[in-house]
Amino acid sequence: MSKPVALLLGTLDHAKAKWDELASVAELKELNSGSREQFISDLDAGVYNDVVAILHTYPSQNFTGLFDKELIDHFPPSLKFIAHHGAGYDQIDVDACTAKGILVANTPTAVDNATANVALQLMLGALRRAYIPETELRKGKFRGATPLGHDPEGKTIGILGMGGIGEAFAKRCSCFDDVRIIYHNRNRKPDSEARIGAKYVSLDELLAESDIISVHLPLNKNTRHFLGPAEFAKMKDGAIIVNTARGAVIDESAMFEALNSGKLFSVGLDVFEKEPEIHPGLIEHPNAYLLPHIGTATYETQYNMDALVVSNIESALKNGKLLTVVPEQK
Known part of the structure; x- marks a missing residue:
């Protein structure tokens, strides 16, 4: 045979x-x-x-x-x-x-741990607008024009998609004092809630209440441009977006407009809508902390x-x- x-x-x-x-x-x-x-x-x-x-x-x-x-x-x-x-x-x-x-x-x-680690790196980098001091340092200006950033403590962190990576990221965020973790998912996840103390909310609640939104949705016909102009308008002024999922889950042009207008304080991105192309506005923006899709790039x-x-x-x-x-x- x-x-x-x-x-x-x-x-x-x-x-x-x-x-x-x-x-x-x-x-x-x-x-x-x-x-x-x-x-x-x-x-x-x-x-x-x-x-x-x-x-x-x-x-x-x-x-x-x-x-x-x-x-x-x-x-x-x-x-x-x-x-x-x-x-x-x-x-x-x-x-x-x-x-x-x-x-x-x-x-x-x-992939859960490695990707969650990069999401945490992006969150902290976006909070501190880390691109600015890094580039100033490499220009020989040491701190240069480095602005003040924000701490994660006391923030509401919204997780969009509570799969394995979303839960691993939430677990890491729970180490910060006084954080509130909320999430929206296709289905409610009581076991995840018990493990990490997260609260299930509607999408509109997550958009309105989150200081930081971390995206962990798969890309499919239902999630393409899941975050677009209407969703950015519902977010807090000065919110932060982190994305380690797929770039096309977010309307990249709409995200840039929200960042450029000041609606978003900063973004931390490991994925992009048309990889390896990146919106030129994001490349040039000092409040965009960017990585080249390295979420799983460990031995x-x-x-x-x-x-x-x-x-x-x-x-x-x-x-x-x-x-x-x-x-x-x-």
């Missing part, structure tokens, strides 16, 4: 040995270059007709393009599982996968992501199920 076939799209830099070990239970194929046109041509020619599971890395979209309905329609009937390397999976059309009988997994828990987290995505493939091959199926398919 022939072994099932698993396909790796892209490369695994930190746990490749775990992927190679799957050769005992599957025939392993790898693709790390080419073009979308060639990939579709090979799919139609039957090159991947026996593939049961795909390990999909974020950079692989550079040669396959998005896993949208157009591409998914070319997948062979044998394909039953896609394991994505990352917490965010907006590159994959889950509805199209579901319609074709394909289950999708991501790597949620593996430990990258290894954990590699290990989990391979474990999903292993479970699919051995047990016929994924370990961390995306919420839409649960």
Whole structure:
């Protein structure tokens, strides 16, 4: 009896040995270059007709393009599982996968701590408007024109999306004295409330009451531009925005207008709407503390992501199920 076939799209830099070990239970194929046109041509020619599971890395979209309905329609009937390397999976059309009988997994828990740590860094940097003293120092002016910032103590911190990263961020914020943590989520999370003392509120309440809003929503058709002009108008004057989720959850132009007008005190951003492009106004604004999407860029987290995505493939091959199926398919 022939072994099932698993396909790796892209490369695994930190746990490749775990992927190679799957050769005992599957025939392993790898693709790390080419073009979308060639990939579709090979799919139609039957090159991947026996593939049961795909390990999909974020950079692989550079040669396959998005896993949208157009591409998914070319997948062979044998394909039953896609394991994505990352917490965010907006590159994959889950509805199209579901319609074709394909289950999708991501790597949620593996990224929680690293991303929450960066969110905390961005929050503190935005509170202090850290870009200004850093650039003044590098110009040889030491403090230069460094303005006063704010402390986190005593602030209301609003968390938009109380998943694993949102809860990990809230836990970190709870170490500051006299903070009030509120959150809005698709579903209320009583267990999270008990663990971190957060209060569930409506979206309008979160916008109106928060001194700092940290965004932890997945990007999908329902959350694109979730924060736009109307939402910024409802926020406190002088509010702060932190985003480590996906850039397109926020209308970047509207956010810049709110920042430039003074409606927002500052922003701390690790993600952008049209990466790697960034709104030029944000690049130039002294109250924008920016990082280049490094939320999971640690050795430990990258290894954990590699290990989990391979474990999903292993479970699919051995047990016929994924370990961390995306919420839409649960």
